[in-house]
Amino acid sequence: xxxxxxxxxxxxxxxxxxxxxxxxxxxxxxxxxxxxxxxxxxxxxxxxxxxxxxxxxxxxxxxxxxxxxxxxxxxxxxxxxxxxxxxxxxxxxxxxxxxxxxxxxxxxxxxxxxxxxxxxxxxxxxxxxxxxxxxxxxxxxxxxxxxxxxxxxxxxxxxxxxxxxxxxxxxxxxxxxxxxxxxxxxxxxxxxxxxxxxxxxxxxxxxxxxxxxxxxxxxxxxxxxxxxxxxxxxxxxxxxxxxxxxxxxxxxxxxxxxxxxxxxxxxxxxxxxxxxxxxxxxxxxxxxxxxxxxxxxxx
Amino acid sequence: xxxxxxxxxxxxxxxxxxxxxxxxxxxxxxxxxxxxxxxxxxxxxxxxxxxxxxxxxxxxxxxxxxxxxxxxxxxxxxxxxxxxxxxxxxxxxxxxxxxxxxxxxxxxxxxxxxxxxxxxxxxxxxxxxxxxxxxxxxxxxxxxxxxxxxxxxxxxxxxxxxxxxxxxxxxxxxxxxxxxxxxxxxxxxxxxxxxxxxxxxxxxxxxxxxxxxxxxxxxxxxxxxxxxxxxxxxxxxxxxxxxxxxxxxxxxxxxxxxxxxxxxxxxxxxxxxxxxxxxxxxxxxxxxxxxxxxxxxxxxxxxxxxxxxx
Amino acid sequence: xxxxxxxxxxxxxxxxxxxxxxxxxxxxxxxxxxxxxxxxxxxxxxxxxxxxxxxxxxxxxxxxxxxxxxxxxxxxxxxxxxxxxxxxxxxxxxxxxxxxxxxxxxxxxxxxxxxxxxxxxxxxxxxxxxxxxxxxxxxxxxxxxxxxxxxxxxxxxxxxxxxxxxxxxxxxxxxxxxxxxxxxxxxxxxxxxxxxxxxxxxxxxxxxxxxxxxxxxxxxxxxxxxxxxxxxxxxxxxxxxxxx
Amino acid sequence: xxxxxxxxxxxxxxxxxxxxxxxxxxxxxxxxxxxxxxxxxxxxxxxxxxxxxxxxxxxxxxxxxxxxxxxxxxxxxxxxxxxxxxxxxxxxxxxxxxxxxxxxxxxxxxxxxxxxxxxxxxxxxxxx
Numbered sequence: 007x008x009x010x011x012x013x014x015x016x017x018x019x020x021x022x023x024x025x026x027x028x029x030x031x032x033x034x035x036x037x038x039x040x041x042x043x044x045x046x047x048x049x050x051x052x053x054x055x056x057x058x059x060x061x062x063x064x065x066x067x068x069x070x071x072x073x074x075x076x077x078x079x080x081x082x083x084x085x086x087x088x089x090x091x092x093x094x095x096x097x098x099x100x101x102x103x104x105x106x107x108x109x110x111x112x113x114x115x116x117x118x119x120x121x122x123x124x125x126x127x128x129x130x131x132x133x134x135x136x137x138x139x140x141x142x143x144x145x146x147x148x149x150x151x152x153x154x155x156x157x158x159x160x161x162x163x164x165x166x167x168x169x170x171x172x173x174x175x176x177x178x179x180x181x182x183x184x185x186x187x188x189x190x191x192x193x194x195x196x197x198x199x200x201x202x203x204x205x206x207x208x209x210x211x212x213x214x215x216x217x218x219x220x221x222x223x224x225x226x227x228x229x230x231x232x233x234x235x236x237x238x239x240x241x242x243x244x245x246x247x248x249x250x251x252x253x254x255x256x257x258x259x260x261x262x263x264x265x266x267x268x269x270x271x272x273x274x275x276x277x278x279x280x281x282x283x284x285x286x287x288x289x290x291x292x293x294x295x296x297x298x299x300x301x302x303x304x305x
Numbered sequence: 306x307x308x309x310x311x312x313x314x315x316x317x318x319x320x321x322x323x324x325x326x327x328x329x330x331x332x333x334x335x336x337x338x339x340x341x342x343x344x345x346x347x348x349x350x351x352x353x354x355x356x357x358x359x360x361x362x363x364x365x366x367x368x369x370x371x372x373x374x375x376x377x378x379x380x381x382x383x384x385x386x387x388x389x390x391x392x393x394x395x396x397x398x399x400x401x402x403x404x405x406x407x408x409x410x411x412x413x414x415x416x417x418x419x420x421x422x423x424x425x426x427x428x429x430x431x432x433x434x435x436x437x438x439x440x441x442x443x444x445x446x447x448x449x450x451x452x453x454x455x456x457x458x459x460x461x462x463x464x465x466x467x468x469x470x471x472x473x474x475x476x477x478x479x480x481x482x483x484x485x486x487x488x489x490x491x492x493x494x495x496x497x498x499x500x501x502x503x504x505x506x507x508x509x510x511x512x513x514x515x516x517x518x519x520x521x522x523x524x525x526x527x528x529x530x531x532x533x534x535x536x537x538x539x540x541x542x543x544x545x546x547x548x549x550x551x552x553x554x555x556x557x558x559x560x561x562x563x564x565x566x567x568x569x570x571x572x573x574x575x576x577x578x579x580x581x582x583x584x585x586x587x588x589x590x591x592x593x594x595x596x597x598x599x600x601x602x603x604x605x606x607x608x609x610x611x612x613x614x615x
Numbered sequence: 616x617x618x619x620x621x622x623x624x625x626x627x628x629x630x631x632x633x634x635x636x637x638x639x640x641x642x643x644x645x646x647x648x649x650x651x652x653x654x655x656x657x658x659x660x661x662x663x664x665x666x667x668x669x670x671x672x673x674x675x676x677x678x679x680x681x682x683x684x685x686x687x688x689x690x691x692x693x694x695x696x697x698x699x700x701x702x703x704x705x706x707x708x709x710x711x712x713x714x715x716x717x718x719x720x721x722x723x724x725x726x727x728x729x730x731x732x733x734x735x736x737x738x739x740x741x742x743x744x745x746x747x748x749x750x751x752x753x754x755x756x757x758x759x760x761x762x763x764x765x766x767x768x769x770x771x772x773x774x775x776x777x778x779x780x781x782x783x784x785x786x787x788x789x790x791x792x793x794x795x796x797x798x799x800x801x802x803x804x805x806x807x808x809x810x811x812x813x814x815x816x817x818x819x820x821x822x823x824x825x826x827x828x829x830x831x832x833x834x835x836x837x838x839x840x841x842x843x844x845x846x847x848x849x850x851x852x853x854x855x856x857x858x859x
Numbered sequence: 860x861x862x863x864x865x866x867x868x869x870x871x872x873x874x875x876x877x878x879x880x881x882x883x884x885x886x887x888x889x890x891x892x893x894x895x896x897x898x899x900x901x902x903x904x905x906x907x908x909x910x911x912x913x914x915x916x917x918x919x920x921x922x923x924x925x926x927x928x929x930x931x932x933x934x935x936x937x938x939x940x941x942x943x944x945x946x947x948x949x950x951x952x953x954x955x956x957x958x959x960x961x962x963x964x965x966x967x968x969x970x971x972x973x974x975x976x977x978x979x980x981x982x983x984x985x986x987x
Binding site: 040041043088089092093097099100101102103104106107108109110111112113114115118226230233234237241268271272275276278279282283286 | 394532576
């Protein structure tokens with residue numbers, strides 16, 4: 007029982023960052039209705055820039071966080087300009103493959119910047135774990151939880167309280183209708199990529215700061231975790247993304263606790279597969295409508 | 306022929322199978338991120354057959370194709386209802402599950418006093434059929450291309466058959482295809498099985514080419530590459546994916562041109578190419594244009610044209 | 616001849632290699648209802664989408680009171696005072712009726728004015744007041760059409776473009792829609808209307824155009840031609856009749 | 860002439876595909892590989908010891924070429940193979956490898972000459 011609670015708490019901590027990753031993914035999906043495979047690699051660009059500053063100049067966590075977020079946002083804008091903005095409506099597969107090509111490009115560029123396999127990443131906070139009776143809580147994990155929740159609140163405010171957020175919601179809801187009420191759809195898309203990559207970048211910063219190391223696999227890792235959490239929660243839904251992230255985090259933690267590290271990933275994919283087969287709309291979304299936007303048919 | 310050239314050409318030939326596999330599904334309008342799973346299953350099946358059970362290569366490759374096709378059918382059943390992104394991600398999830406299961410797969414027997422067989426993340430080495438039977442690198446390359454040519458001829462015939470027309474119709478507009486009386490479910494299953502078999506044979510050839518396989522080879526990178534090859538080379542003809550592989554592995558991967566910067570150049574080129582040609586270099590329009598040019602240069606007897614009318 | 620609010624000349628729009636509009640000329644008079652009739656596939660919706668800036672014109676010009684609209688973004692065209700009520704009632708389905716109305720005022724910043732306009736819309740369309748907090752996707756077809764019109768009006772357009780407002784609606788609702796069109800026009804809004812329902816359209820229109828295969832083939836006032844002649848020309852086609 | 864060669868090659872493969880030769884006829888190579896980084900970035904000095912797997916006798920009189928591939932990117936980093944030089948005791952060889960990045964590489968040891976075989980060794984190159 008005690009183990010169960012402890013594992014669940016640990017899972018929630020990680021799940022928060024998954025949730026943030028999924029929010030970014032889902033924001034992009036909402037406006038472009040297709041998959042941006044370069045989402046994780048954009049975050050990796052930020053992560054490597056931050057690591058570079060840390061390794062070369064000994065930058066502190068705050069500066070590194072700013073670099074990660076800014077780097078991710080800039081890379082996100084680059085991806086939007088090159089892979090999505092120029093594509094005429096319907097070229098869904100082409101822009102997705104294009105985002106994959108840019109994934110390869112960004113990854114290699116970062117490997118050129120930092121060619122070693124592993125680099126150290128600054129810790130979020132140091133200090134001995136707190137003990138509450140039988141439970142332990144690492145201060146950096148608690149800080150991560152707080153920062154993740156704060157980020158969620160900020161994103162929520164941007165989406166529901168700003169003019170840009172209104173535009174974003176309108177484009178997500180119905181792109182043509184958004185055009186017709188005077189939303190500058192191109193700007194909103196660009197903004198969505200920047201915002202989403204920045205949020206993803208911050209999530210990436212939190213995860214790396216807990217792990218205290220970064221490898222070239224991080225880009226793929228971020229794409230996959232964000233994708234799974236997004237799909238479990240329901241495509242295009244921000245509350246779903248958070249829920250999907252938490253579910254993924256908790257279930258992974260338990261799978262790892264019960265069976266072992268390989269079971270962790272296996273369970274994550276099994277959960278995703280079952281979710282898609284049994285409830286394609288995700289745990290919290292609606293069943294998918296016959297959406298032609300993402301299909302090779304309409305290219 | 307230079308050993309390096311033979312090795313590169315062999316690689317191109319083998320990877321072409323998985324590219325064709327993804328292309329076949331694209332024809333029916335489905336994007337799969339998971340064809341690498343059937344490539345991997347085929348590789349393991351064929352390698353187990355020759356290296357551990359002492360089967361001849363031909364039988365091993367057949368087993369690989371069979372394993373690829375049957376596992377494609379198996380995953381096809383629950384994912385049939387899914388489309389577009391949902392199908393793509395479901396295939397990805399399946400392929401990653403297979404990869405992790407292969408990481409947990411330990412099955413070894415002693416051959417000549419040495420343990421051979423899948424050993425989890427440590428891979429599966431000693432797939433030495435080609436060497437034991439003194440098949441030279443060049444001869445093995447010929448085998449790969451003979452099989453590839455057979456597969457292409459099969460695809461060429463398929464695209465001109467009723468089945469192929471049905472595939473393109475489903476890919477074009479499923480509702481329309483349904484109202485034209487095409488059994489969608491059955492055709493999608495057939496396409497999935499054929500694609501699985503293609504990937505399976507390719508995997509079997511790959512295992513015997515490199516003599517060493519491990520689960521990591523069959524991860525999402527390979528799958529998305531396979532998909533990308535079709536898009537780069539063009540969706541107008543089965544030669545498109547081959548062109549894609551040729552450009553990537555042949556032109557960029559194997560020359561030391563841009564070494565270290567290869568992906569930066571290649572990634573950018575692909576992105577720019579897709580802006581101007583979202584259906585690849587050899588898209589339907591280009592294929593049509595080449596076709597009419599060919600007919601002008603090489604006019605055929607007009608009476609032969611009537612066979613398309615049935 | 617009274618002042619024109621919209622003048623379209625030589626307008627051509629293509630989808631890939633298929634030219635949907637092949638040089639369209641027409642004008643919408645200020646303060647009047649102008650109607651465009653024609654068979655399916657004539658290019659009517661393409662014309663509307665091109666005026667609204669969603670589709671790019673290949674040639675020709677669109678002048679709104681002398682100001683060129685070709686090349687402007689859809690958002691910019693809304694700012695110029697043009698609003699389109701699109702075909703098939705494109706509302707924001709997961710948003711409430713009130714949020715949809717607020718979306719219509721996306722480009723405005725005057726909170727007080729917007730609140731007043733929402734109140735006016737509720738007075739004009741009482742059903743929308745009843746459904747204020749309901750999600751737009753759950754409204755009936757007629758209610759969605761009302762909402763689409765009200766949303767377009769929220770931007771305070773000088774020219775209202777309407778694409779097939781009666782499509783797929785019950786006759787009672789269609790009558791309602793046309794009553795509202797007349798009312799809006801009486802209040803001073805210029806209206807350019809695409810319709811399949813020629814009978815209803817000719818009752819409200821001051822001027823009408825016939826369009827066929829991407830070209831305007833006839834224009835006149837409703838009295839000028841017998842109604843069945845118009846219908847004959849608009850939906851059965853005449854211009855190519857003599858061709859072999 | 861070329862056609863005949865092709866045909867006979869095809870026939871040879873065909874026969875081999877269906878009737879595999881008895882495995883015992885061939886020498887099975889075994890290899891130990893140790894790679895050390897050099898002063899050059901991404902360049903490694905590899906010492907290879909080749910033996911017959913059954914008798915543990917050193918393999919001599921063969922040509923050894925070393926290539927490398929990254930399992931996580933099959934076919935992507937297909938480096939041009941280098942010929943290893945025989946050095947020191949019989950069966951000992953040495954090759955200098957220039958890799959494109961650190962990480963896990965599968966080294967392809969191709970043995971030609973008196974006997975033909977391939978051994979694949981998976982090694983991690985880099986700092987960790």
